Amino acid sequence: MQRWKTALILTLLVIASTLLAPADIMAREVETEAESAILVDADTGDILFQKEAEQALPPASMTKMMTEYLVMEAIEDGSISWDTTTEISDYPYSISADPSFSGVGMTQNKDYTVRSLYEAMAINSDNAASIALAELIAGSEGEFVKMMNEKAEELGMEDYKFVNSTGLANSDLGDHVPEGTGADENNLMSAKATATLAYHLVNDYPQALEISGTRTAEFDGQTIQNWNWMIPDMPGYLSDFGYEGVDGLKTGYTEKAGNTFTGTAKQEDQRLISVVMKTDSREARFRETAKLFDYGFDQFETKELFAAGHQKKGESSVPVSKGKEDNVSVETGEALSAMVKQGEEDSYSLEYSLKEDELTAPVESGQKVGEAKLVYEGEGKKANLIEGGAPSVPLVTTTGVEKSNWFMLTLGNVGNFFGNMFTGAVDTVKSWF
Secondary structure, three states: HHHHHHHHHHHHHHHHHHHHHHHHHHHHHOOOOEEEEEEOOOOOOOOEEEOOOOOEOOOHHHHHHHHHHHHHHHHOOOOOOOOOOOOOHHHHHHHHHHOOOOOOOOOOOOOEEHHHHHHHHHHHHOOHHHHHHHHHOOOHHHHHHHHHHHHHOOOOOOOOOOOOOOOOOHOOHHHHHOOOOOOOOOOOEHHHHHHHHHHHHHHOOOOOOHHHOEEEEEEEEEEEEEOOOOOOOOOOHHHOOOHHHHHHHHEEEOOOOEEEEEEEEEEEOOOOOOEEEEEEHHHHHHHHHHHHHHHHHHHEEEEEEEEOOOOOOOEEEEEEEEEOOOOEEEEEOOOEEEEOOOOHHHEEEEEEEEEEOOOOOEEOOOOOEEEEEEEEEEEEOOEEEEOOOOOOEEEEOOEEEEOOHHHHHHHHHHHHHHHHHHHHHHHHHHHOO
């Protein structure tokens, strides 16, 4: 009998441990061997994980994401097009001819299209192509570096410094150090700054992913291959690193930077951006990125937290002056969704921000009167790449309020006048005693 009871207890313990294991696994945080790392939601900018993310380090060729951004911007504003052509000057040619640098091999006295140079830069990390594009857009790499730093400030990046368009050390550039920068300087970006740059590149110019997710391309009669081994269905042993949904963004390596990688992956309606810096090997930067992606896709899910038409208890109306009604009901004009960690669905509330404390009639139905912003009330502070970047939707009126007629407005003003006189008289009398 005792043995039977013991066996039953053991069986129940096994069942209980099996049932509890998933919850326990879900509660674990991710760990990474990268010196610095970050994982963010590409839609909202919410930071899902970070490790030493504000430490400025050499980003190596991840620098080229800023060059990509400025090329995309120049195409958008019409100053260049994908079909614009340029020749390779002596400076980028000297870099291309150096076998110690990554590159596809450029030829002088030949026209290259912006499209072909961009592909060489974004897919094969070609340094000469980056310099050629910088010279085309700004006239010189020195002037382009000024544009890079100005754009970084405009995008809200912190902990950064750009000294060239490629990510090479300036000491490797010989006599071609960009004007205004030091011969011994390096580009610097923190993981957070790098993620901020990637966030804007992905959201402002999503077509960049069409190129960064390309496995191979033809350039000048040769096949060039992407250094991002996480793109699914890469050839040969590289396929071992493939990860579902990966379509970018940029690898990097220099002796000082180590192996770095900014990755992005989309699965169903979720897109993540990750950055790992200073890993030990090419393989390690992809393994560490996979850890971050596993954590993000396993633990977080995009959920609708508040439906369109939601009314906040205790704040469901706004005062209205000079109207036939004294107030009007308000509600969320759109559904509000966010990437939420499992088990934290109830850790969010809404915060209203009104344009005016009181509306003036007439008020139209569906009129925008402010914003409804998502507020995280769980443990710790919900960090975001973008200042004030928490998700928000318009706060709108549910009905209209007509302006009161002139007689009622006049009567109200008369009432207010005598009311104020009476109050003033009472105050005066009180002052006598």
